[in-house]
Amino acid sequence: DAGVIQSPRHEVTEMGQEVTLRCKPISGHNSLFWYRQTMMRGLELLIYFNNNVPIDDSGMPEDRFSAKMPNASFSTLKIQPSEPRDSAVYFCASSPTGALNTEAFFGQGTRLTVV
Amino acid sequence: GDSVTQMEGPVTLSEEAFLTINCTYTATGYPSLFWYVQYPGEGLQLLLKATKADDKGSNKGFEATYRKETTSFHLEKGSVQVSDSAVYFCALSEDTGRRALTFGSGTRLQVQP
Numbered sequence: 313d314a315g316v317i318q319s320p321r322h323e324v325t326e327m328g329q330e331v332t333l334r335c336k337p338i339s340g341h342n343s344l345f346w347y348r349q350t351m352m353r354g355l356e357l358l359i360y361f362n363n364n365v366p367i368d369d370s371g372m373p374e375d376r377f378s379a380k381m382p383n384a385s386f387s388t389l390k391i392q393p394s395e396p397r398d399s400a401v402y403f404c405a406s407s408p409t410g411a412l413n414t415e416a417f418f419g420q421g422t423r424l425t426v427v
Numbered sequence: 428g429d430s431v432t433q434m435e436g437p438v439t440l441s442e443e444a445f446l447t448i449n450c451t452y453t454a455t456g457y458p459s460l461f462w463y464v465q466y467p468g469e470g471l472q473l474l475l476k477a478t479k480a481d482d483k484g485s486n487k488g489f490e491a492t493y494r495k496e497t498t499s500f501h502l503e504k505g506s507v508q509v510s511d512s513a514v515y516f517c518a519l520s521e522d523t524g525r526r527a528l529t530f531g532s533g534t535r536l537q538v539q540p
Contacts (some may be wrong), residue, residue: 418470
């Protein structure tokens, strides 16, 4: 398996523009997580899905952020409109459900810069 | 809520030195504990884990013991190498309810030749 695949790896956009980050989880994994990493706040969970259903979105910063998982093999995280404070590395991770205490497998991340 | 506290970095060591990175946690249930490593420009990779009290996780010369009485999961390695230079994250996941990992702030390790 190729692991968790995220695209793009790098994104530079202007303030006010819409940004869409994409993630393909590992086949057979039922849980998917979006994390944001910044120097100031470390790794923060934004949202997590189980069987394509959002379970916990309490970490989504505000209404400008939205996430979808239309099927088991694809998820998007959208920011509209983007702001400079959204600049961060965004990680997607997946894990198999049904097994307790299972590790999460991370993608390589998308480095977002909003200017 | 759950939380993980790690020692501040960076930690700078010479090659072959002994490494300890402290990690303590707060959780309501009986969590599993993890150490992840992040190399520059990469995502996080699982280094080791322990799922119950007194378990010892080990991998690549690193080890950590789940200490319920002190709510700790300190990472140790007897002899570090330059290639161990990375950021290390302690994390937990609960056995019920929210299954997502809660991470510590990370500790940067720099190993000098």
